[in-house]
Amino acid sequence: MTITTEFSLSSPSLPLVSITERLPPDQIECVHGLCFEQDARMFIVKIDSEVNVSEADLESLDEVQEATTIGYAGEQTVHNLTIDLDDAISDVFSGGSSVAAKLEPTVVTPDGWYERKVYKDRDAFMESRTRCENHGISLDLISMTSTSAASDDSIPFGLTERQYEALTLALSRGYYESPRQTSTEELATELGISQPSLSRLLRRGERQLLSSALQTQEHLNTVSN
Incomplete structure (x- = not known):
């Protein structure tokens, strides 16, 4: 493992x-x-x-x-x-x-x-x-x-457990609202990590989500054509 x-x-x-x-x-x-x-x-x-x-x-x-x-x-x-x-x-x-x-x-x-x-x-x-x-x-x-089947199946879109946790918290606290309802500093404190670490988790998680979504859409477009 x-x-x-x-x-x-x-x-x-x-x-x-x-x-x-x-x-x-x-x-x-x-x-x-x-x-x-x-x-x-x-x-x-x-x-x-x-x-x-x-x-x-x-x-x-x-x-x-x-x-x-x-x-x-x-x-x-x-x-x-x-x-x-x-x-x-x-x-x-x-x-x-x-x-x-x-x-x-x-x-x-x-x-x-x-x-x-x-x-x-x-x-x-x-x-x-x-x-x-x-x-x-x-x-x-x-x-x-770990790379066990259970962990792979439980977290969607290829996210790591920590990325999923950070994105879920950010969404629930209104980080993606306009205007934002919280800051990366507040989210980092809640997760018990530094602000730069939190920013990296969000950035990499967002990139993974976009990558998964765009690949899925490309597949759908290919099928429809």
């Missing part, structure tokens, strides 16, 4: 966070990181093109050894960054990890990293969590769901 998790990581030593702290973008996407050396790693990051961050801007940051602009992906500029890793972070990256698969790009904000991963079981996730915390990286679990 695999486990799908959503969580945030925070530590002063996390790479890439300085980009959102010192340059205009309030968040970036990290597609993946490749091992380069023991104390360095190559990251592929995406930044909204309208922000207009240059190679020189990126290389002005202490942790960035080298920045190369690769091109564009939709409305985002893709950069190849070689990052100088802190010793503790390097140990986490190179010290081996539990079997896990990243489902979406890592989202980096001034608060840290947001990730969505699948682990082979709960023990594998707990091992990964303990390793992070032993190296000074705080892990805040947002949601954990």
